[in-house]
Amino acid sequence: MSFEQLLFYLFSGVLLLSGISMVTVRNPVYAALSLIVCFFTSAAIWVTLEAEFLGIVLVLVYVGAVMVLFLFVIMMLDINHNHLKEGFIKYLPVGLLVALVIAVEMILVLNGGGFDGEKYMQGQRHGADYSNTKALGEVLYKQYLYPFEIAAVILLVAIIAAITLTLRRRPNSKSQNIDQQVRVKREDRVRLVKMEAEK
């Protein structure tokens, strides 16, 4: 077993364990932390596959931003742990069915013609000067420029839609107008009064 294989088994072992613990653990904060470990180890596996850009971006976006917001929400909500466990047996058949369907689908896809062993299993090794970032950029910004830009615009529209859907104007809420505060001049606040000295 080469060192690389050892790393792969180490990371995938941690990945599977943390994935299982994410589903089974009772404390939601622990579940979120296991998910973070999941992201981290899968990023590490991507890096060993010479996809260092994707690996680092996975850490940057999911671990650094998305999961932080997740944790925020989980910590602020006072979740009743007993309530979460209710109905486990009731929903078990449905859950098993979904899991089975996903497993069958994955087996069908992996055994079909799309994933030829010859084509994908043998990873090509590149030299030290190979830049995954550059390769991705070539594909995204040259070969598939229009689909990429269209996807970006769709995402932008989705962001704006989400903001407008959830925006509530609350006229009664009190807040400071910082622009006004910053722009304030001395004349607005101080009134100089000239008066005769008292005798």
Place this chain on the structure above:
Amino acid sequence: MEFLTAIWSEIPAAVQTVIVILLKIVAILIPLILAVAYTTFAERKIIGYMQVRLGPNRVGPKGWLQPIADVVKLLFKEVIIPTKSNRYIFLIAPMLTLVPAFVAWSVIPFADGMMLADINAGLLFVLALTSVGVYGIILGGWASNSKYAMLSAMRAGAQVISYEIAMGFALVGVLMAAGSLNLNEIILAQSGSIFSWFIWPLFGLFLVYFISGVAETNRAPFDVAEGESEIVAGFHVEYSGMAFALFFLAEYANMILISALTSLLFLGGWLSPFQGLDFLTELPVLGAIFGNGIHWFLLKTAFFLFFYLWFRATFPRYRYDQIMRLGWKILIPLTIVWIFAEMLAIGLGWQPWE
């Protein structure tokens, strides 16, 4: 000596590389930790002089042993674990802030090619690691089982995530100008003379980067997380002894990291300001000083580190909503406009940095 070389050649090659890497790590970490210790001393001294005080001057000659006394004091203090706190996460949290702060140093080039790991996506790596550091803050605040720590962790966490966006955009401008994510190549792209440093064409991004760096490390004037004159402390109220010291070690290591990165990305890192002036760099002895080298990198880093202390002595603290406004409504739009202008400049073939 021959005996040592004989032993060295007996060791298998794989173990040799591991030993060399470990020695390199030690060679980076020990000066870093010393720098952190003496940054705390410098901070107290400099702010003291700015406020017409003497600062610490009791321990050792002129107070020079003060940081060591501080460390010894913190080492001997008891680490108190609050009741009903989550003890594992409570103890892991300081390490979670410290580890990214140290690991990011592995890709920093100290001189030409003098870095632990010369990786392609060095800039992204640093950005990813600094974004991971926020977990220590959030988890430390949550695990303390204290409402004050929790609320402060929320504030500090929200601040760090908000400023990360402006920081990332400022870095996009740098990588557009350099055409590379490798930190050594970014420095080499700035070689030529003092006028080919990125600070001139990217001055706005430089300002945004340093301001958001100050906010990112939770330092004055953005230190609402600590706010020692208003509240007791932030997310680390419940920490004591060495666990508390680890948070501070991470904070100062991050300060030095941001200063180092600012000097690398905008002021040419180890490039000398006198390069291109051949009559100076070709002098017999002084040429080494005027030429490129690690001393310029250290000098520039110290320069930005001084700014941190200067800010702390000069500016009043921002209010929380003002911090958020500055980050989201001023710095981020500014970076977007600057990147757009840069994009036009590249598209039209007008590249002042080349």
